[in-house]
Amino acid sequence: MANATEPAGNERFTPETFDAVLSAAQAGAGWAASRLYQALAGRVAGYLRAQGVTDFEDATSDVFLGVFARLHTFSGTEAQFRSFVFTIAHRRVVDHRRIRARRPEVAPLDAAGGDEPSTRDATSAENAALANLGTERIRRLLGELTPDQRDVLTLRILADLSVEQTAAALGKPQGAVKALQHRALAALRKQLTREGVSR
């Protein structure tokens, strides 16, 4: 499980530590694969959830199965590995959008399967709503963006990818990525100003 002194799912490696863990994972060490999973699984799940993937837990497992299947092909730094993982995660999002476009999903009533709180248990629903309030607001605001703007914003924010890495993950030119992030922030600012929400 995640280290108690660090935010869960946000383990940061030192360059030496990452190289050692990566090498061990490529050599077949289970503990090293677990370290890599623990370091990025939370971010990947958050990215998938922000992109509207309801079964984000299974989708996260699928992403890491794909990562480990191609692990032997990777070599680089931790930042590059992060880009490698979120590139696979983005493809999973694209697949999810295609499937959802062909077959609209019915939002589950259970709060565990989505952000919608259950109405059968008022206490749990209220708690779930409070717990998901920030998440719901985030999802609502992100829903105001176009898919491309949302992709750029989530990858830059949740994955901590640079403009170059985001462009590579999305298969777009860097100029297009910059333009998209400009428009995304401008739209958010307009929406937030309209709502009058401030901290």
Added chain:
Amino acid sequence: MNVSDDYEDEMRTPRPLDDTTVELILTGQRVGDDDLSAVAAFVADLRSAAASPPPRPSAALAAVLAQGVATTDHGGVAPTSASQAARPGQRRSSWAGRRPRLMPRLLSALTVPLGTAGFGAKAAFGFSLAAASVTAAGAAGVLPDPLQHTVAGVVRAVSPFEIPDPADHRRDVGHRLDPDSGDDAGSESPLTIDETVPPADEHQGEPGRQPPDSHAPIDTSSPRLDETDRAPADGSVPTTVQPRPAPADQDPRADAPTGAPGEAPADQPRDTPTTEPGSAPAPGGVPTSQPEHTPSPSGDLPAGAPEEGSGGGSETPPTTQPATTSTTRPAGIPSGRR
């Protein structure tokens, strides 16, 4: 009251989003502006939402995390679709126990080019395989006689090598008569071999002489016939043929007198037949030419004669002609030896 301040508040324009400001917001740094601070706050909330504990891995992923990544696996698991997310039990586990499949990949690597080749290339490839198979079988001497003879001729023509040729064997076999074998082989009978059998001393030791046509009738009326070579009274037919230069691998039974396989006449000079360059001994060690020998119980083998049972071993011993046909036999053909 400062009028200018009111106007300034109303006329405040949003700070433009330049690249620097964008980078400050996206990286979670303070921007200092009210509306942009709201955006910055949103970005912080979004980043916090992502900092959640890792979700529970699926069964397949749990196996990978427990056993480690397969170092020989270069395939990868196709991610399940969203519709299958509710059925983790059906998730494929391609990691546990996977082994490299080199043979299929090798076969696919070999067959893919063939599969993409044109018809001519495929036909040529198939023909080459067939030709190689036939040649290999011919070298082993396991083809039917007509085909074996054809293949032997082709190989002899295109290469310095020799492979067993049943025609050669029949030529050699024709000089051996075995009364006990069932091989009466019609035209292959030694008695029907048309051999211009030279005198006994004419071709002794003569190297490289080719055997005459195995199917030519034998002139038994030749004055070269030796009385001692005529069929004995018991009906056994001598198998010794009139002298011809015998190769080094001649079968001693061809020289053997009455009923003694492998024996050579003692009173006949031993030839040291030489094998013609490039020619291979016939299977079974049947000599292509025979020195003139008279039967001898000594059992001595002529020099250069192959051991019994040598060679291809696939040839049956020659048949022994009945006594009634002895008059048509060439001189010096002894009776059967068995």
